[in-house]
Amino acid sequence: MYRMNNVVAEWPDFYPDNTPPQEATPTNGQSFRLVDSNPPTRDDFRSTIEETPHRNFRDEMTKICACGTSQFGKLEDIQKKRKLFPKLRNKLIAEGQLEPAHGKMLNTFEPSHHTVWYRLTAQPQFNFSVLENI
């Protein structure tokens, strides 16, 4: 499924061209993600496209975004999202620090929502831990 992309970085081979987009910056800082496992596993950080591989995309930009993983910069934003949607209500909230080696990120759609494009070798789960009683 994965291939060596170029000499600078390794990206999953299902990424289309221009992914991550040029405006994306190296991953960095505090981030929250909804996960199923405690402690989190690498699967908890799969992109939308990996989670639902049969999904079709109408345009290039949505496909580019779907190659990334939805994460949030603020705890209250991810709590609200989890409460709002039935599908997310049983998920756990994991908090962690992103590092430049993980990949690239871009603020997308909402103030604290960011899409993270993980490099092939990234293991973000080791930087994240589940917040208990939240």
Next chain:
Amino acid sequence: MSVLPNSPYFGNLEISHIYEYYDGPRLFHAVNGAGNSYIVFWIDTDDVSDIWLYSSIRQERLVLLNDSKIKLRDVYVYPDDLVFQVRTFFDLDRITEIQALSPNTLSDEILPPGDFFIEKSENLSDTFVVPSTENVSELYIRSMKGRKKPSLSAVAKVSDAFSLLYKSVMKQLDLNHKVIVPLDARTGSFILRLNSPNIKECMPLVTDIFKILNQEENPFPALQQIGADIGAVENLLEEVIDGKVKVQFSKEGVFEAELNIAQEKAVSSLALLKEQSSSIISSSLVPQANDLSKVFKVVELKSKGEFITPNSIDLTTDRQVAYYLHAARSLGLLSKNNSINSVGYQFVELDEKQKMNIAAIRFESSDCGWAWLKWSNKSTLAELDPDSATDFLIEQCPSLSKDTAERRAKTLKKWQKDLAEFRFS
């Protein structure tokens, strides 16, 4: 990401605005070529499809939603039209599955929470949470006919009648120390938020009453069986017929009980109820104010335009004052809104003996006194056996618990004893 239905059912839908995004649009407003709008809410995703809730929404209501004037959940629980569960497949060749949902199949598991509002701005939109508290219920009053709004008078009368019904249910459960209190109303839809004490205990009874009225050809036996206050039910039914409305009552944001009865059936049900309930008395018509001199004092103070306080009639609580105002109303000496009427003005001019005589006559013709006379097969107050008061209330006022009936009977007994000697022609 293909999230819109592959079906001609909704026409050519386009996403007009995304309110919430999470690995794709998850809450959005979609419009078709004819301008029909839908609010679409994500419920679930499996390996091959997404599942959504679709509710069509009128333009004016969309404005209210975007301005945070109505809750997101209102769009589904109190829809303008049908609500659909829509399953869109990732395989674009597969036809979308669409299923209409009736309000009672909508559960917490598939609805947005009851405390979410939308705040729309030009680029980014957001939902926000306004926490709700325990015991908050909603009374939704809407017109029988399509989109026409019920009149203000219908809303006021139906709310009032519903409040009396709720009170009677609380009495039935012996929870009669609190009252239903309005909190606020949401614009454009007459959804009244109410602080409803003991909603958990009262809701099943309200639901049963509404179900019986909706379904039973002759509702009287079933209502009597569950011990409903027939008078309070008749009162609500009258206002519903008069205002040409439907009523929905629920714990905040959950569909639980709807009184949705066709006009013709409501009229025939009401007639049947009236016919069979003539000897039944509503608990709201039974006085609970032993001291007649205090009842007279209330009327006298009212005639002078004075405000009645516990102090002014030598009582200790506002609740006791309410009982004495109620007693004066039941004798017809005050009008429904506790203002003095012409009978009251004439009454205060009489001497004590005349007052007792008039009170005796007016008690005989009051709903409660008249029912007691009919039940006892007597024609005047003087002929009544005061000790029969408890049995009368237990038999003829089924919405009162035994304890309350015994307490109320003390008033009837005392009034009969005090007034009997003054019942001269």
